[in-house]
Amino acid sequence: MNLVEFFDMGGYALYVWSSFGATAILMIAEPLLLRTRRRNVLRRIARLIRIQTEEQS
Amino acid sequence: MFSIFRAIVLRDLTLAMRRRSDVLSALFFFVIVVSLFPLGIGPELETLRLIAPGVFWVAALLASMLALEKLFAADFEDGTLEQMLLTPQPDFILVLGKIFAHWLVTGVPLALLAPLLGLQYDLDTEPLWILMLTLLLGTPALSLIGAIGAALTLGLRGSGVLVPLLVLPLYIPVLIFGAGAVEANVSGLGAAGHIYMLSAILLLALVAAPLATVAALRISAE
């Protein structure tokens, strides 16, 4: 099986790659979005702690 | 127990009569939506007869949803609802009474008017009766299911958009069997099966929906 044949999917290229592509994009994007969310929370907590220690001193 | 039920229904009906424009706006909404469809689709009687069941039922869903927001809102704002939930009377009956009053005000007039509007769609006498019967069976189920959504969104900002989002997917079985009954009659298949299913849905909603509504009200009014 050569590469062109493989990507052509027997004429179904548009349908097959749109399906697998959308699935891949979403399933890669979701963990990345979650990582940003986690970083934002951590940063917010760190800032909160900093502000509170400054107030105390 | 029945006297509590009656007291609640009479109270809510009196309140509704004081603000008649609310009652009438739901009804006129129904009339206008139903009358708009021929303008959008065209006046061919063949087509109109075909789409009539669906149009009437979708319009009924939307109209009965319009007033849902007000089902508990006024009582919630002035604290009456909290008092009601604190009384030793069973909450199930209280909620059922409020829903029944809501149905009398929004569902019944709409069902009674539907045969008249059905004439615009060139429906025969028999489908017209079926339409009225299914609306009388289906709209109480709509009020019951809708009450859950109204109770969950009580006092939230933007609850006007949220209620349809929560409630419309749950309305689908009622829509299918209600519109299906009229359609089956028009096409000569007989509507009995659909009407039985609609009654079953109503019975299930009658038992289950007030329970969920009471639970949701307790959470929201806390």
Place this chain on the structure above:
Amino acid sequence: MNNASINWFKYSSPATFYPLAGRLIPWFMAIAVILIGIGLYLSFFVAPTDYKQGEGYRIIFVHVPAAWMSMFIYLIMAFWAVMGLVFNTRLSAMMSQALAPTGAMFTFLALWTGAFWGKPMWGTWWVWDARLTSELILFFLYIGFIALQGAIDDTRRGDRAGAILLLVGVVNIPIIYFSVKWWNTLHQGASISVTQGSSMASIMLNTMLIMALGFWAYTIAVALSRARSIILEREMDSQWVRELQEIRQ
């Protein structure tokens, strides 16, 4: 109360759950990557070309697992809703909240890949088939749950309101599915069978199962990770969060 149940409840405290989830996530992610990798290899290089549908049928290797996941996840959310209402644990509601976006994503993917499968097979992007229609309604239910959670600021109220909505939804799903099916047969609509039962080779079934297991592992990893973020957002003021290693960095 016996020993086992005490042990169990220990993990329902966010402070205990948080580090445990952190340790589990990489493992589940690794399992997911391996299984989905194997699944992709099988679906493109091992599974034979279908004699009727050509190469286009390979879409079912993502479509069917996504559709399965979309239904499983709603059931699991409802399970957590019951746990939350019965045992009054905060973590249960966080779990159903953490699962909801992933469930909605798989529902969307099932619809999307279904459309791309339907176009070459039936010549139309959308058919009002009972299964497709139910999937669409399931998508609406997910959106309703997420919207309700988003609209309620008070977390305690949000948790319990969400749980009630999930229970109402779970009771309704069979009724909706049955009525849509009834509606579909009366209208002589397209009734399609995705898998065609007996004619399906076992390699196809195995590939779908491996993909589905991979999606499972992925869902667990993603949900645990989202639950960890939700815990941090809610428990920002508590002492154990302040003492976490990762904040000092």
